[in-house]
Amino acid sequence: MTRRHIVFLSALAVLAVFAAAVFLYQRHTLQVAALQASEQAGAMVRPHSPIIGAEDAPVTIVEFFDPACEACKAFHPRVKQILAAFPRETRLVIRYTPFHREASVEAVRILEAARAQRKFEPVLDALLDGQRAWTGQRTNASLRAWAIAQSVGLDVEQARQYIASGSVDALLAQDVVDLKAIGVRATPTFFVNGKPLSSTDPDQIFELVKREVERLR
Known part of the structure; x- marks a missing residue:
């Protein structure tokens, strides 16, 4: 040799x-x-957590989500496709993960104010579509986020009054405690019926959800 x-x-x-x-x-x-x-099963889903889809669905997708995260924006259409593919069997539970600090916190406040006005999904979609306009260190970035939300129907004055009550900050503080307890270190992080994904491959998410749906049928 x-x-x-x-x-x-x-x-x-x-x-x-x-x-x-x-x-x-x-x-x-x-x-x-x-x-x-x-x-930490009790910390995975809280009564205050936003839910998209059927509330009594047997398959729960928990997403630790940061509205200022580019990867979360990229995954959002695929997650919506999964919910559309299994409309009766799946629900998405969003847990806020404000890793981008001020930008994330302000966006969460807007989203929660929108949820109080039953406009959560359109405001969520609009903020993600216009993400580049309100993230980073740009001047008036926060005002741009508010303008985007207003453009899809958010009552800004009512929203600011809702935020001033402090309920959104309390909710966000609980989500931060929970994400630390569960060990979430990146966004998006997904769990399907409590099972963590080994990667953020969209195909893997779909396949895991599909297996859970078929198992529970």
Whole structure:
């Protein structure tokens, strides 16, 4: 066996060991996430959590969601497709995850004010569609978020009065406590009937939801 062959085989062995280590790490991470989710089942869904879909649906998709997160925006149409594919069997529960700080917090306040006015979904869609206009350090970014919400029917004066009551900040504080207890570190993070996803592959989300729907039929 030549020296070149020995080097090549050694490299293959190193790659195999590395791949095995990555696989074991991912499996361990998923197991830890599942254990945390099980232990914190009461913190997964709260009575105050926004729900899209049938409230009594047997399959619950929990999304730890940041309205200022580009990945959350990218996944939103696919999540809506899943809900449309299984309209009677699935519901989406949104948990706020304000990792983008001020921009996220202000958007959550607007969303909750919109929910009080029964305009949650159109305001959510509008804020995500216009996300670039109100995120980052741009001047008047917050005002742009409000203008976007107003453009789809939000009563701004009524919304600001609702926010001033402090109920939104209390709700958001509870969501932050829960996401820390569950161990959420990135957005979007999905759980389907308490089962964590090993990745944010849209196809994997669909397949897991489909399996749960078929199992419960």
